[in-house]
Amino acid sequence: QVQLVESGGDVVQVGGSLRLSCAASGRTASSNAMGWFRQAPGKEREFVAVISRTGGSTYYADPVKGRFTISRDNAKNTVDLQMNSLKPDDTAVYYCAADQTLHNIVVLIPQYWGQGTQVTVSS
Numbered sequence: 001q002v003q004l005v006e007s008g009g010d011v012v013q014v015g016g017s018l019r020l021s022c023a024a025s026g027r028t029a030s031s032n033a034m035g036w037f038r039q040a041p042g043k044e045r046e047f048v049a050v051i052s053r054t055g056g057s058t059y060y061a062d063p064v065k066g067r068f069t070i071s072r073d074n075a076k077n078t079v080d081l082q083m084n085s086l087k088p089d090d091t092a093v094y095y096c097a098a099d100q101t102l103h104n105i106v107v108l109i110p111q112y113w114g115q116g117t118q119v120t121v122s123s
Contacts, residue, residue: 002026002112004096009117012086020081020117022096032112034072034079035105038092038119048094049081050105059106063089086121093118 008020024034035050049060049070058070064083072079079096094117097110104110 002028002032002098004098004112004114006094006096006114006117009094009119011120011122014087014121014123016086016121017082017084018086018119020083020094020096020119022079022081022114024077024079024096024098030074030077032098032100033102033105034096034098035102035110036070036079036081036094037097037105037108037110037113038090038094039116040089040092043092045095045108046092047106047108050102051079052102057102059102083119086119088121088123091119091121 003025005023012018036048039045047061051058051070055072067085069082096114097105098112099110
């Protein structure tokens, strides 16, 4: 079992930056691929970014490519999402996810996910 707790959500102005963090706990936390997805009001869930167990591979959704950076620290069992050049369309609840495969996070069927943290980009 893996437990995930997100933090860092806030209200930020257009063009601003925000860093989300996810703390993972549980016996197999460091052995999972981890990532982020988001859900805006009235919209379906959307994949954001994923990182492999070792951190050697990352993959981003097109809308965030070049603006967001995912990273992990296996010693601390954390995964971060650095978000720059934020846009109103980035407003959503952001969820941390974990799974044994990158694929399952990308297609939004992760084995574990957190409660989410709200990001609001105001203009």
